Amino acid sequence: SYELTQPPSLSVSPGQTASITCSGDKLTEKYAFWYQQKPGQSPVLVIYQDRKRPSGIPERFSGSNSGNTATLTISDTQAVDEADYHCQAWDTPTSVVFGGGTRLTVL
Amino acid sequence: QVQLVESGGGVVQPGKSLRLSCAASKFTFTSFAMVWVRQAPGKGLEWVASISSDGNKKYYADSVKGRFTISRDNSKNTVDVQVSSLRGDDTAVYYCARQTLSCATISCFFDLWGQGTLVTVSS
Secondary structure, eight states, X not given: OOOOBOOSEEEEOTTSOEEXXXXXXXXXXXXXXXXXXXXXXXXXXXXXXTTBOOTTSOTTEEEEEETTEXXXXXXXXXXXXXXXXXXXXXXXXXXXXXXXXXXXXXX | OOEEEEEXXXXXXXXXOEEEEEEEESXXXXXXXXXXXXEOTTSOEEEEEEEOXXXXXXXXXXXXXXXXXXXXXXXXXXXXXXXXSOOGGGOEEEEEEEXXXXXXXXXXXXXXXXXXXEEEEOO
């Protein structure tokens, strides 16, 4: 079965750029999606179809997908961005796969 | 407002069953495919099952195939999952989510999530 691999954790200082990766075999041939999940809350979509931002998501969130790796980039990271981030793709047209999640800490 | 509200979680013994329900409000439920996603304590998200808008197509993760059954009642705007033969590794928060409209499958995503319901499998 298809797997998506994320680093378990990432720490950045306020104002820095956070880059969260999601790796999977030939991931560029699929779309990558990213969800933000704050403690005790449900996931919220922040990037869809590799690089598109839903309305209401700040411009500092961006995405890319190349080769085997999709990347969620948060520019000018703020304390409010501290959360778990989950990538998602479709393994087949009928099954979904999520990465293990990355805990972003803003120190 | 537009929302999904799950219910039915609780503490259940190994081998037993539980029925989780998700009630949709303020959107045209009959137009949307729906999914269940779970999250074990301290772990990532895991897709569990999907159901098409008309209820005719159902898909399951290998980890739950044969034990879980997804269904929907479009007259009541609800989507359920019957979870059976429960094991310890089924302990998780179970979320229902709405699959976005007007997309080719591999470009679809989940744009509305419920707050989740906790299932704890313990003797």
